[in-house]
Amino acid sequence: MAEITLIEAVTQALAWEMADDDNVLVLGEDVGVNGGVFRATVGLQERFGAERVIDTPLAESLIAGMAIGLAAQGLRPVAEIQFMGFIYSIIDQMLSHASRMRNRTRGRLSCPMVLRAPFGGGIHAPEHHSESTEALFAHIPGLRVVIPSSPGRAYGLLLAAMRDPDPVVFLEPKRIYRLVKEEVPDNGEALPLDVCYTLREGSDVTLVSWGAMIKETLEAADVLAEKGISAEVIDVATIKPLDSATILESVARTGRCVIVHEAVRSCGVGAEIAALLACEGLLHLMAPVQRVAGYDTVMPLFRLENHYMPSVQRVVDAALKTLEFE
């Protein structure tokens, strides 16, 4: 079995599900002939036809709203927003309709749609192509927000998202689209949503992250290990709803927590996790929680983006800081 990248795992999951379930459709800008600007949908239109792999006009609100209509008719639309920088005009459709269709009709209609979008910085992309604004969706009741951090989890979580009876925002960390390869059996096996994945066990400090930052976080754990510090690494994976049990259980053991995310610090998802610790894990905490996050400013154009994004060094420093407390 060949090893594949995260983006290939996305394609593989889409293809599996489209082959398995006629109700699955893909729609978005340039997803058809072009196979997506990142090639996530490459080959799908050839294989499943232009009626099921739909190039839409350039209109994001339409894409999301149309997906809601398709889903209400029992289809399983997987809509792509080309970059997270262009996702904001769909918040209205997601918040006012997709997330609450089931609730407001008391179950008569529902909205089993997936909304995919690449996000995050670090690829020297143009302006508006590098932000991480997952927190906006994590605040909307009725949604799920899922972020993979490896090819295997991209495959398994995307399958789960497509089979979920409720709307899922599936955010793909584009910096690691092609960074690592791993064997991902194309067996149609989904991974569970709504749970964190503990990627590395440890006893001294808990590092919590998701998406592309898992890379830096794991590297920081390596650096810490060299110093004799045992770091547990948790990939949150589903940032809404949050699996607080896994995080609390870990911090109960380590007493220390560093939260790492690319998004702006203020009101990021890291705030919710730190709040969880302040509200439900306080008695476990042996040191102040540390947030290593994007700064509270506009993501700079690419010349400075590396200075903006959390580095391994910053994660290590934060972990060491939590360990200063006895």
Next chain:
Amino acid sequence: MAEITLIEAVTQALAWEMADDDNVLVLGEDVGVNGGVFRATVGLQERFGAERVIDTPLAESLIAGMAIGLAAQGLRPVAEIQFMGFIYSIIDQMLSHASRMRNRTRGRLSCPMVLRAPFGGGIHAPEHHSESTEALFAHIPGLRVVIPSSPGRAYGLLLAAMRDPDPVVFLEPKRIYRLVKEEVPDNGEALPLDVCYTLREGSDVTLVSWGAMIKETLEAADVLAEKGISAEVIDVATIKPLDSATILESVARTGRCVIVHEAVRSCGVGAEIAALLACEGLLHLMAPVQRVAGYDTVMPLFRLENHYMPSVQRVVDAALKTLEFE
């Protein structure tokens, strides 16, 4: 001097500033002849003309985007979104442009606009008219987000917002639009932005809130006082940027904190405040932080809305809980 309500204080501030500065414009749906669906702009069109008090077509993205264009030309637009439930289609304009015009042009252009919108539940309004989604804006770098909780602060903070050189989202708690009256001298004196207002001093527990929930929070402080518990009440007022010093200083004294907001709990602004305590105030905390917030579900239609919104009882219970810890 007559006593006025919060909504009258908004009108008074708008009128003062329009009289004082020809560059101030008001625009939005039904703000002209009708004076706004809540009467916030009543009398302004008569006094300042239809060119400065502009009834727009029904198009929110246009309203925000147009304000950006007006502001770039040196005007001071005050745009109204009729209800927060219809604000989502402007997030793109606010996030992609308003908040970063100064930053991306390195100061060449700027965006001194105010975006006003009524928000919050409790007035038995129709669907989509009762949500509190201030957290979405609090996550956007480059914005200010300001929420008054009394007629006096509505007047002073709105004046400050209109004079601020950067974009301000000014959210008005409509449940208390007409609830209390107070004397508000029409003297054009602004109140400072970016600072919390300590409404009541106390030594046993810190209650932090903003907007309409200040009412329940103050009432809860009264109930606690009857029990011999001295609660400090902080009105955050500017939720972005956050005045963490005032909150930390208070919790340093009380050791206990209850955060109260109407918005959905997960990833609400309360999370940021709890995170602040977990990260920078941990050593002061004598008890877990409590969040009394809207539940993580869709704001129900009005028959159930009172069950959804934080009650005085819930605030009191939460405060008592923090006091169980010695």
Next chain:
Amino acid sequence: MESVAQFTINYWQFLNADGQAVAELPAFTQDPERIISLYRAMSLTRLFDQKAIALQRTGQLGTYASPLGQEAIGVAIGSAMRPEDVLIPAYRDHAAQFMRGVRMTDILLYWGGDERGMDHAEAREDFPISVPVASQCCHAVGVAYAMRLRKQPRVAVCCIGDGGTSKGDFYESLNAAGVWQLPVIFVINNNHWAISVPRSGQSATQTLAQKAIAAGIHGEQVDGNDVIAMTARVAAAIERAQQGEASVIEALSYRMGDHTTADDASRYRSQEELDKYAARDPISRLNSWMRETGIWSEQHESALHEALAVQVDQAVKAYLATEPQSVQSMFDDLYETLPTAYKNQRDELVAAQTPPDGGTDHG
């Protein structure tokens, strides 16, 4: 310079304001049953409307949007649609919803603050009321796309107001309907006002029908107070839709009431304007024609009104007698299965309703 494209917008009317036929009437008008059913539906809507407003005024209903004077539009839509079609309504379209089988009680529940009004037993695939103006247009595109994909001879009918035509969602949807040649119809209720903003404040266009030209789809103007014209033209649009031609129908009408019960239209419009449009009322117009053609009499009228009054009263009673939802209902349809993360909150909510015996009193 050469002319490369030409367009025309047509206007349709069969009965003028006085109820006189101004063109050859469509075949269905030969069937008194059909005509009477349209008349009955309009009358029912109006009676319901009076009742709803009365309920609101007496604190038994929340804010409510009246379709007074615009009953012909919804009735025509509902009458022309087949059961298998899908209605995507806004908030002033209960005339159409009633025709689709939605109970009056459901509409009262909705405006009475109870989500169960959107869980109607009939028309299960129809969309619930949409409050965010124009957002529903995008849903209609999705519904129509699903129909086309499955090669079903069905159509989606989407309702919107004159104000709604200014929103991007409206245009994005029309445009997409054109690109994919979808079986969808957008009916604009041009009632001349969007709250306090007059039609002229929304768009400089001569007609709203011409918005269709920007999408390459069919657009036409119809007298929205002529239920015969409306029924005929919606039916024609349904035909076209099945051939892959989407339509915009601008129904010219007038909002005779306030925007909602929370509004006071006297603040921004004149009695003269009201009087002018009152003379074009859809119900009295059809009544005149029916009497003229001999299929209707004073006796019919009073019998009808008695029957309708009973129907409306029963609906109101059923509404008022509806047991409230449990508080936890607000969590029960949030997801198909409530995630573990939120179970605590549901429990807290339930607990908050039933103070434990001997619980502390914080009064």
Next chain:
Amino acid sequence: MESVAQFTINYWQFLNADGQAVAELPAFTQDPERIISLYRAMSLTRLFDQKAIALQRTGQLGTYASPLGQEAIGVAIGSAMRPEDVLIPAYRDHAAQFMRGVRMTDILLYWGGDERGMDHAEAREDFPISVPVASQCCHAVGVAYAMRLRKQPRVAVCCIGDGGTSKGDFYESLNAAGVWQLPVIFVINNNHWAISVPRSGQSATQTLAQKAIAAGIHGEQVDGNDVIAMTARVAAAIERAQQGEASVIEALSYRMGDHTTADDASRYRSQEELDKYAARDPISRLNSWMRETGIWSEQHESALHEALAVQVDQAVKAYLATEPQSVQSMFDDLYETLPTAYKNQRDELVAAQTPPDGGTDHG
């Protein structure tokens, strides 16, 4: 049924693809200086474009959007606008920006990942490049409203692509421009592609100019590769704008290059199509006409190219020699005054760049 509104869309061309006049030429064509300046500007844009692509290919520039084959549009816009007007560009409009006084170095800085490219010393009121498609149209409405309010004889010119016409913001803006009769012009660069989506995938309309009909404003189609037609028609639109008539100009052109340097257009379009449009090139077309009329020769051409090469080289040198911004620059223009809340972060950022002496080594 009666026809209540009629519309026509006209098409303008002065020079055909071979550079032959097909209509009486506008007066400004009598002035060789003016013509040569248009020619020079188009040639400069093309040379710059080649250089920018080369810089990108060699890792000295980020992703870059080429205006190859569409130079006439921007040059005409820039040439027809007066200094006091305001340009609201998208990301493929540097031809227009150059004409407005923006330096080539600034455009390179922008695509090179440096915000200072948007802080150009000239055209200070012009908007920076807009990447979120169509969002800039709303800004143009605001700018034009400000001009009208202040009774200034200025106009706002907004650039957008064919794909951009599908976005709600485009339509909301046109519609508002109609309502308020604003001095604003929307120039659509219909280069037939929006990344991989062809013009036909965006809209079923015969023309994009007819989008104006939905807003009640003027719309027309122009040969966008005929710089004479474009200049004349933008100038005419500026005239109209000052009388309160907003316009849409659909400039028919073709995107000869990839969408950006990150794209590979061969994946989705044919060489035949490229060849067909190559024959309509705006620069060689004007060159033919200039030679025909005797104001241009081989010598002129090579002298021009030498001069332009020097100019472009200087710009590139200046770009490459630009000192990087300080890291803290990312905070310095966030607000007029950085709020206390964020000062720590700015300090942290600065500290992270300068590891203290003897600092721990975590490698």
